[in-house]
Amino acid sequence: MRQRELPAWVGVVPFAAYTLVFLGVPVVAVVLGAFVDPATGGVTMANVGIATSGVYLRGFGSSIGLSLVTALVPGVLGLVLALAVRASPSLRLKRAVATASGVFANFGGVPLAFLFVATLGSTGLVVELVKAVGVDLYGAGFSLYSFWGVAIVYGYFQIPLMVLVITPALDGLRPHWREAADNLGATPVQYWRHVGLPVLAPAVLGCMLLLFGSAFSAYATTSALTSGSLALTPIQIGSFLNGNVLSGQENVGRALGVGMIVVVAVLMALYALLQRRVSRWLR
């Protein structure tokens, strides 16, 4: 009757094997390819050199910039929205926002581009409306296809994503803390400054990192919206896959891919350091 217990690590083998095959091996292939000279098959740094200069360097610049902006601003706005929803007494509203966040956070690509072309494109609804009251957005330099235009579009899935991921963390804020602070004479601003926000900080940071990753790897929306006018790294990588490749540069796409991995990895390391600081009280 006595059953021999399997060693504990056996249970994670299928999971680990799958991850290794479908994530580990492809990534290694990309990394190795980044250092291969397609002509000779020998090892070279040329791909990395090209990937970190000129138009590709600018691509990294805009990608990182756009991702930072659309992690921080929608992160803050999503936090405010989530707090407002939490404070609301309406259960129906809470349910509506929770489900809507799930849907909108996964919304992207051409459909999303369409929504905003119809709204903020050069003949979009809002552009026409404000023109009717005498403000010419495009005349004033605004363009949906610019950095800031794309940032506004990204907010459409980034804000719901923030609401989705930060809401569970908000449940960790105990009502007693607010009441105790009130009781001790703190104004709402003082409560948020000394207690509410510091308590939320670790979670907010983690969520913003997720938002950065989501924006950094966003491909479909930008590709549909700008058709290449705004140089972003994922678009550039995609163009290598679509076969628009100069001879001898076949592996630059792989080098760009390695660059993206490095950027996110560095950011995660920074995050881990920062996390240690803001969550000192947790340990």
Add this chain to the structure above:
Amino acid sequence: MAAVITAPPRAPEKRSRRRGGAAWARRLVFVIAGLYFLVPLYAAFRFAISTPDGGISGAVFAGIPAQEGFLDAITLTVRLAVISLVITLVLVVPTAVWVHLRMPRLRRVLEGVTLLPIVVPPVVLIIGVLEVAPPALKGTPDLLALVYVVLALPFAYRALDSGLQAIPLRTLVEASRSLGAGWGRTLVSVVLPNLRSALLAAVVLTVAMVFGEYTMASLDQYETFPVWIVVFQQANARVSVAVSLLALLGTWALLWLISLVDRRRPSPEDA
């Protein structure tokens, strides 16, 4: 001794006024958010129903199923969703339960592993996959489903992990085992029913991911639903927008329904 001042039978006014201020701030947040999220939907809707001659017609919605390639795209996407979902659940559920029971210290490691797909952007992952995949797999869209599993892992694992945190897993399993049930039976009839919400969340997130994934599918050159919308847009932009709107609202309605069903489940005391 304190003098008692008689008061009219009304609650403190200043306090309610202060609350009123917070309520107004809240309302303002909702109005702004509502405008940001609903105005583009309305603009797209207006675009979809306007006819080339300047009139308005809802016929565009009725004609969707008959559009060329639509049904093929839906069929393909459903197939990919089912395959990814089955593999994801088979992979994630036993692993998460196992780790909780036998190797709690591995939880942090696993959490880190499930973060990896976020570190590796899909556009990078697909390059590597296309490079190393054997030709037999490369020729079929099912390869996409296999890779989608990797993208779904973080969401599915996290949902289950928090679900497992919330139940007394060890006690449940020990009770079941001591009553003579085997591991399989314990998992199916004791653990899973207690993870209903978490499983539901994992399913919804995985399916939503497959129905929205564009990057990999387009680079692997298969016409899944999101890819079809883009391709078809060149032929008929209004239909494309109409489909997008329907898909968005349809998913929303579905999630709403699921959240209602989920809320109605009996509480542990009733069970």
Add this chain to the structure above:
Amino acid sequence: MTTTDTGREYGTRTDPASGTRTGVAVALRDLNRRFGEVRALDGFSLDLAPGELVTLLGPSGCGKTTALRALAGLEDVDSGTVVVGGRDLRGVPVRQRDMGMVFQSYSLFPNLTARDNVAFGLRVRGQDKAARRRRADELLELVELAGRGDRYPHQLSGGQQQRVALARALAPEPQVLLLDEPLSALDAKVRVALREQIRAVQTRLGTTTLFVTHDQEEALSISDRVGVMRDGRLEQIASPAELYARPATAFVAEFVGTMNHLPGTTTADGVEVLGRRLPATTDRPAGAEVDVLLRPEALVVTPDPRGSGVVVATTFLGAVTRVHVRLGETQRSGARPGQGETQRSGARPGQGETQRSGARPGQGETTVLVDRPSSAVADLAPGAGVTVEPAPDAQPLVA
């Protein structure tokens, strides 16, 4: 300019001569509060003398916490007035009410050290860092946590956390201290030690204090006066001794301690119960059949093989042992356990204190509970025949 400033005229502060403080008077008048159909407060009135510690005791849902939160301003009332130190607090927001509050548990700010938690009230009042640090350390010493100031809440035990919470509430020198079941999440031993500490600190500072609990032993042991609440009203408010010895109503009698219900007959100057005449006040005419309430310690049990009672069980309670006796036809009666026991089915084991460990009489059974020194129960094993009668000095309550 602010209401807080005007409060200081009435509010009592450190007496420069003696260095001690005297509290302020608190008056709650005719408070009403409804939650849907439930009347949490139903014409509730309560006065606290300066420096007094008053406890509100009652089953869950009786409105005691609502009363405390109404005083704090955390709960709106539909009508009624709250007057503290002569100042009507109507319309005064929570943060300007100048009250210290200790919650049931987990109310410490998790991101601040014990010292910063204690100093929080001073920080929001703009006190400089050195001064508030000094004051915080002083208070941590008062609650015997000197040297633990740098710990974060999760590094402290439950009892320590509640002591920090007490220090935090006291740091801004509040006019009134509010304690909302501060001990109910703690172990039995810590609970006893901490309640004595709370009482000692409160006596020393002289802060007027309102304490809310559902634990009668806690209430009786540290209060100047105890108010028993039921359905949003005050049933009785009196000193602990008075409350125990002379409960004004049957509800109070049963909620505080254990009561035996015995059938009796009124006489000219009292009542006859279990064959003994006892002095008692009643408005019933002589010869009326009445329900007589007697505490277990007011009964005497004697071994008697021919007695009409039979020992059913004994419960060891430390110094005394409670003897459960089933009475025969001639000594019909019934004991009911304290209300506190039946209403608190969710209570943790070990919380039951001596007066509450009553029997669980089934329907129609006639069991009385009698307390006897544990050194004298050797001949009272289950099955032994006994006689039960009231002690000569028993003070019966006639319902």
